[in-house]
Amino acid sequence: MSSSNALFTADRTVPALIVKIGNYPLHHGGVGAIRSLGRLGVPMYAITEDRWTPAAHSRYLRHAFAWPTTGREDPDALLDGLLRIGRRIGRPAVLVPTDEEAAVLVAEHQKELDGHFLFPPVAPELPRRLASKRGLHELCVEHGVPSPAAAFPDSYADVEDFARHARFPLVAKNREAFVRRERPAVRGTTRVEGPAHLLALAREWGERPGVILQEYLPREDAEDWIVHAYFDENAAPLALFTGVKVRSWPPHAGMTATAYVVDNPELAQLAEQFVKRIGFSGIVDLDLRFDRRDGQYKLLDFNPRMGAQFRLFENGAGVDVVRAQHLHLTGRAVPEGEQRAGRRYVVENIDLPALLAYRRSGYTTPHAPARPRGTELAWLARDDPRPFFTMLARFVRPGAEHLYQLWRSSRRAIAE
Incomplete structure (x- = not known):
């Protein structure tokens, strides 16, 4: 124009x-x-x-x-x-x-x-x-804006506990999207099919996983x-x-x-x-x-x-x-x-x-x-x-x- x-x-x-x-x-x-x-x-x-x-x-x-x-x-x-x-x-x-x-x-x-x-x-x-996935989710909850259900594990043990009761499939994303990391936890949005898949991925995330585990919307x-x-x-x-x-x-x-x-x-x-x-x-x-x-x-x-x-x-x-x-x-x-x-x-x-x-x-x-x-x-x-x-x-x-x-x-x- x-x-x-x-x-x-x-x-x-x-x-x-x-x-x-x-x-x-x-x-x-x-x-x-x-x-x-x-x-x-x-x-x-x-x-x-x-x-x-x-x-x-x-x-x-x-x-x-x-x-x-x-x-x-x-x-x-x-x-x-x-x-x-x-x-x-x-x-x-x-x-x-x-x-x-x-x-x-x-x-x-x-x-x-x-x-x-x-x-x-x-x-x-x-x-x-x-810009933070966690920060945005908390603001949505605080102000009553719908957002996908989400979890923010702080350790591998948290991931193991989450895997026991989670509904699959779900998606994993980097928690702090605005921080450019040399080795991000996941490459973009990753679909996770089940507990075994989630735990296999989590073994690569280190002691403090920088991820959000989010409800999958088909x-x-x-x-x-x-x-x-x-x-x-x-x-x-x-x-x-x-x-x-x-x-x-x-x-x-x-x-x-x-x-x-x-x-x-x-x-x-x-x-x-x-x-x-x-x-x-x-x-x-x-x-x-x-x-x-x-x-x-x-x-x-x-x-x-x-x-x-x-x-x-x-x-x-x-x-x-x-x-x-x-x-x-x-x-x-x-x-x-x-x-x-x-x-x-x-x-x-x-x-x-x-x-x-x-x-x-x-x-x-x-x-x-x-x-x-x-x-x-x-x-x-x-x-x-x-x-x-x-x-x-x-x-x-x-x-x-x-x-x-x-x-x-x-x-x-x-x-x-």
Whole structure:
């Protein structure tokens, strides 16, 4: 979408900085944010792994700061690096975190960053708690929001005790998703078929398992939904969108490959009420699973930052969540409008393997429109083609090998 289609003007004197911590160069969300604000004339800057990161080649990017990080650095070192970048930009920039580590860093160091950057005010401890599987589950229980039943074993003995009475199958996930670990307990979401399988896995988790053991929601009885929104300092939604996930990669447990905008007032109200109760301010990306067995939307993930697929959502005035944040933090009104229902989003490099996997599994959602009302591609854009070709050059061999390994691991987890 070009800036001429937006029914508002942005403050072009205030730049924005895409903040990334960790090594994941093929991140289409960062490219989408650069394009979204860049098309409005906002000066765009980004932290990238190196100069061959696709985001670094966007025509809308003024400068890429090559700063390779892992997420295991000392927070003070990360803070110093971010402040150095702020001084190089030379004027306060709106921060747009693309991962939990970056969102937590900004929240926990607001005093040091104030005056150098613009960001929504939030309780310093809240993003870390929301990004934690345990913290999110506790908040859901506290505020009466449905979520899958969960256990948090602190030792192998706890796992043994849990295995005696647990209902299988279940899923195992890393407890602290926002901490990049050299050796995570499990590789993504792992389906566990029975007690013997669970105990075999637990032997590799060490003395203090960093896992959550969670109720399995059968895919034949469930639907995957997403909510993206921007909330102001009073936790009031200035932009809120709902959609349904049609495919993800790895299948049923990973990043969105294809999704549609679908109006869902019940889901929107649930998200709005929960955010109001916890008092969050900023951009959110929520993953929920609708359980047809009990008719409840169960909150799986609360990402306290921009989601990679945020460009799926836009209202009639041309507002997405990143634009809403920039408008609000620069003192401008955020135009209201209905979301563009039926709009489709496709991530080209992962949707083909996802399509093949979903055809094999037979999963479908009744909420996907028969025909999309417009499609947004994650990588390819007529007015900004270089990120797409840079992605292809970087993706083809290692990316194909990585997809193959993910495919094998997902099949093995199911088979076991």
